[in-house]
Amino acid sequence: MLTALVLAALTATATGLTTIRFDAPAPNFAIPNAHGMRYLSDLRGKAVVIDFWASWCHVCTAELADFVRAQQTYGNRVAVVTISDEPHDVAAAYLRQTNINLPLIEDPEGIIHRVYSVPKIPVTLVLDPAGNVSYVSVGGESWEELSGAIERAQAGSPASTLGAGVLQ
Secondary structure, X not given: OHHHHHHHHHHXXXXXXXXXXXXXXXXXXXXXXXXXXXXXXXXXXXXXXXXXXXXXXXHHHHHHHHHHHHHHHHHHHEEEEEEEOOOOOHHHHHHHHOOOOOOEEEOOOOHHHHHOOOOOOOEEEEEOOOOEEEEEXXXXXXXXXXXXXXXXXXXXXXXXXXXOOEOO
């Protein structure tokens, strides 16, 4: 009985990323912008989408349109942050060449990737307005999955329904 309770508790918070738990704060990191430095924690009060991706990953680049769509659909009620561990300016050049205007954090040493225990890409997290992880997807996802996760996060509801690629 005790084993079943422990297993149930672990399953309820497991995300597929060893250092990340549902309904717990996401690790903070710096977000460079034109005015200096902001931090993930500065974005509290709105849903936040964090996307780990690379320009060589076709699934990753296909999803970028959905992150742009999220910005357009939800306006200032959502913040989107993309993170790439490619060498300096590789992902930024890709975004410039494809006219995609998304905030990018270059993580060439993979520090943020390690803190978030990203096993492979793409990985998408959605944080609720309190900064807690409410959704994790490892692998490709659809617009319906992403928009549903954003809406649940804004409503303060954890992602309780599993979609393709969602780990819980």
